[in-house]
Amino acid sequence: MATTDEYDPDDFERPSVTVDVAILTVVEDRIGVLLHRRPKGPFAGSWALPGGFVQMDESLREAAERVLRDKGGLTELHLEQLATFGDPERDPRTRVISVAYMALADLEEFRESIPADTDVATGLVNEVDDGWQVEVDVDVDPVELAFDHDQIVATAVNRLRGKLDWTPVGFQLLPEIFTLRELQHVHEVVGGRAVNTQSFRRRMLASGELEDTGELEQDVNHRPGSLYRFIEQGAQS
Amino acid sequence: MATTDEYDPDDFERPSVTVDVAILTVVEDRIGVLLHRRPKGPFAGSWALPGGFVQMDESLREAAERVLRDKGGLTELHLEQLATFGDPERDPRTRVISVAYMALADLEEFRESIPADTDVATGLVNEVDDGWQVEVDVDVDPVELAFDHDQIVATAVNRLRGKLDWTPVGFQLLPEIFTLRELQHVHEVVGGRAVNTQSFRRRMLASGELEDTGELEQDVNHRPGSLYRFIEQGAQS
């Protein structure tokens, strides 16, 4: 038995702790996740989520924010903790426990975070087994992710899907100004199925979370839609 | 920058990692959580969640199961990971990262896990601030929990509440055989508000998750209700 009050932490061998971040976006009709190719170490050459060791003086969230900053200055993103993965065999080197985070970016931010000449790529998610498992394509072909990062991506996608119905998280995947059609498209891609346009429109407009900017969509070859902005839900009556 | 592929884990000082388990049940009109009094170490004398250091050869879930076993042989409970708490200051001794789990027990199991002559008690949860924060009473009086265990309890209560609407998790808080009224009571306590009896009954019976045992409640001073059993959702057509 090893309870926290009867033993000293120094009596125990300590695992390494990392954070890994699944940065998601919507790319056309698929969910995209930012991957980088591991130059060395275990799984060298494989695609992996960006991550890093947790420093002794930073919180877990700060570590995740540091990882985002290192990836092309991504900041101000929606960032939330997903789950912690601690199988003893998940890293062949030594015991490494990984705290996984999910970040959401719109496609522009996401693309800007990929420097031209680096081993960073957009993985496109295929859902397998009702979405509880995923497969990731890079440049059309399915790839095997390093460590248990496929599980982390699956967890992120499922979390995102679950949140979409209840929270205004869809806005995190769009630029500040967007049309209802674009918002609906995000919901359809994340949810993996078509949604009823009337119902979606009614629900969104009734939610009180959208503000009509009064502007119209530009440069489209059809009737332009109204542009909306997400209203921060700060001050409630 | 410290990415997983460019540094060796041995280059970094390692934190300690623990699991802490919020074992919840329903006690009359309140949510109960199992607490034990810390005999020594930081927060000596304070009430805390049961927990322990993660061993190098066990997974996080195995560590949580070990903690449950140590608490009076609790086993076969619903057990799920909640979140990981890693503020650098959360433990005054050294950097300790805690992976929090939630376990659900029915009141009988819960009571059996409390030996008569130990410093183990049932904390009763008061919800504060819309349930996003909690206060815990032991023997009527509010107590201050050790470390950030109040946050862990709040996270557990909120997770439980969120799950109740979508999953058959209510059954984990009841014995194998129960009446619809008992199930409704669990939902009302967890949800913190009354639910419509007709609607609840309709929804539960229509869910296909209940099997009528054909038996009736015994030893009650009113019309006895039918006893139901939860149907495992294994084989689907």
Next chain:
DNA sequence: TAAATAGTGTCTCTTAGACAATATTAT
């Protein structure tokens, strides 16, 4: 019979989906 809870029937209200009609813009 009274008390207490189990269980049923039915009405209304809200919300989502289906379907159709009209509006606006570019080509």
Next chain:
DNA sequence: ATAATATTGTCTAAGAGACACTATTTA
């Protein structure tokens, strides 16, 4: 005019809450 999408109107169906009524058991 045609293509394409935006936007609105209305009908229907499902589910939840409200309310009233009947049923069953013990005291």
